[in-house]
Amino acid sequence: MAEALVRKDYVSDVEVRWCVGCGDYGILKAFTVAMAKLQLPREKVVIVSGIGCSSRFPYYVDTYGFHSVHGRAPSVATGVKLTQPDLSVWIVTGDGDALSIGGNHFIHLMRRNPDINMLLFNNQIYGLTKGQASPTSPQGKITKSTPFGLIDGPMHPLPMALTAGATFVARVPDTDNAMITDVLIQAHKHKGVSFVEIMQNCNIFNDGAWFPIAKKANRAENSIVLKHGEPMTFGENNSKGFRLKGMDIEIVDMEKDGVDVSELLVHDMYSKDATLAFKLANLQHPEFPYPLGVFRQIEAPVYESGVSKQEHDVAEKLGRGDVKKMLHSGETWEVSV
């Protein structure tokens, strides 16, 4: 057996050119750690990206990589996956790339459910073009392109992915290496499309966008880590939790409100019904802590498997294609010498 691969084996010799302090560094590191943990052969991994800071990612990983055009990485990745279904295909994209110029491809990637993993680095700003509002920038945001404040409301990628039919949906902060690695491994193992929003800090043009959860010390109050089968608790000592009131999620303080843990919502990421995942995905800070972890994972027919199966079935029924037979099909006639 070949020698085990270590993290460094996945690091390319290209000098990384993200700004010092960029959240992308942490993600890159966690990604290579995940690769080594999975022991994926380097030639079996393809990273496809669009355009933007995040989309430089493939250059820095020593696997196959394709830096394509703005917003359209899902289509390139789909073509790769349909041709070689056994490759591990990853899309690295950003909020502008995936949700603005590539919104259409994003939706259709989710609904087709190919076994492709999409990592969306969401920093709520256009970084590579130096600081314009992005589709996830909050209303009122002052940027170079919105000097008097952003009028558009933001787009929320998690509910979008769920609505479009994503079968694996997760969110992680760029500062939690262990959580990123763990979720990437789960995403890889999931058969079908995996969507992972990574809350990523752009320290140059939008520093502190995810401030409430950036530091470990603040994370307990400002986030809730979803764990399948466990009650949804958060806060110092896990004293707070989510409870259902009517159709709404409410925050309860178990000690102060005298609520028993048995009254809390229990996370069910495998539920066939997307309602709970959708409600969690729609919770907005600061009214609620940011839910983190895996929101939903369900089994559904995998696109490229369906495509190969159909081709196989047709060949089984009609016989393997034969050019001569095809050219001579239908009505023909002979002209003799």
Place this chain on the structure above:
Amino acid sequence: MQKEVSAKKAPDKSSSIDEDRRSNAPEELDITTIRFAGDSGDGMQLLGTRFANTSAVFGEDVMTLAEYPAEIRAPAGTIAGVSGFQLSMGPQDIYTAGDMVDVLVAMNPAALKSNLEHVRKDGILIVNEDTFTEKNLKKVGYEENPLENSALAGYRVFPVGISKMTATALEPLGVEREQIGKSKNLFALGLICWLFNMPLDNTLNWLKTKFSKKPEVIKANTEALMAGNKYGDSNELFVTSYIIKQPEHKKQPGTYRYLNGNSALSMGLITAAEQAGLHLFLGSYPITPASDVLHELSRHKEFPVTTFQAEDEIAAIGAAIGASYAGSLAITSTSGPGMALKTEFLGLAVSVELPLVVINVMRGGPSTGLPTKMEQSDLFQALWSRPGESPLIVLAANSPKDCFDTAIEACRLTLKYMTPVIILSDGYIANGSEAWRIPSLDELPEMKAQFHTDAEKFHPYQRDPKTLARPWAIPGTAGLEHRVGGLEKEDITGGVDQSPENHEKMVHYRAEKVRRVCADIPPLEIEGNPVADLLVVGWGSSYGAITRAVMNSNNDGVPVASVHIKHLSPLPQDLGDILKRYKKVLIVENNLGQLWTLLRSIYLVDAKLLSKVNGVPFKISEVENKIREMVKG
């Protein structure tokens, strides 16, 4: 039968129909043009296709033109809803679907009114008189019934109660009203087969296969077909029937079939992939008139062929590029507006130097333009519509059957040179059909695809010294892990490099690579009289009209040569010398002068232009008249 397009050595007596002759012996005809017209729901395309197919199987040379509205079902009986199908048939050398119509079959007043201008004086009008009701006449602005006044004087009019007779034939069999309406076209087909002494058996066989699961439909259509045929036989209305002359020269021996341009393209692509030992991948999005390539390839998954109907035109080419990167022979097919959307990705394909075939079945533009009509106005778009210096190979198909060869040539070049190839076809040849001798596989050019596997000294942009192609190193190959992308790449290593010297070098490499394709292009063939003073130059689907016009002119003592360009980028290396050999050069194209501008600027020749942009292909007579004018002037 047609004076305008009379074939050489046509005997005089065959050029008109003798009305007084009440003999049962069929009259012999030369080239004949027939047009079927009716409501878009009347099944005119099917009627025309079946008749053309029958004629082809019977041994005639046939070429067809489908003319249908952009609306699926415009209000019944209106001019907007008229669908037409024209075919020209003759003993040999049929290059176009004909100029003026000899026989018009009109299923309603709208069809008659909108098509009358295409019918030659003295031509035959077979009209479904049952539809000439007051209401229908009014819809198209006929004050009076043209069948009852002198409006059609000069034509030979044959009013036939097609609707009622179809009903009479089918009602006793208990056929539903709706099906009776649908079977009218079969009645008309039976009648026209009688008129031209064509057998019914191939239509009967077709009905059996087509409706194998609907015996009641086979029965109704068979009865309608037979009724139409019997009507011709037993009726005194037609004084004579016709037969197309036997060919003077034997056709090349072999097995023949009848096919349209989009089918020919599809079969060419599958054939090329099989010859190269590659998986064929099509990324496409529905668009008229290119959708049939998607339909046809989707029917052939057994090879296997992967067809991906993308969410839009952009994703269609994106997926094709991804598939090519991973080792498929990748295709994307579209028409002009879709081409516009694909241009960014096309630039990427040029930059990452991967094989890719892009098909543009051209229609009238700009914008949505004329979706169902032909035009050749996307030449400049094909040549240059990408960001930056972005050269690639452009080929044009010149007839339905040539689409097969063009598809093969495109695949051969894209694999050999690792650069995208655009195929230009158009709505005329895409939906037009002709007879085709099926080639044997050993007649086809060598097709080679080699994936790079040697990890020793591998560099993603190390070029083949002869073709300048870079290696095709697909994911899954151990030791060749590398990155590609749209950023300028460093020569040899393929790493990102935006330095001035490197960019200049890479721009020149990409241009030189396409230029070197010249060495792979066969010499141009000069048709007609090579020592004439006038040279006619065309590209794409005008081939038929030009070839026949040049043939007719030379037969009439007007010396003229012609050359037809398939390789539009790079242009054939002998083109410049050929252009300079002639005193006068005429360029014929369905646009405002795109090839004309190109050739004048490259070769500094004072070429003249014959342009036509009304959505309809050139008539032979239009080219012929221009030739005469230029030879005289």
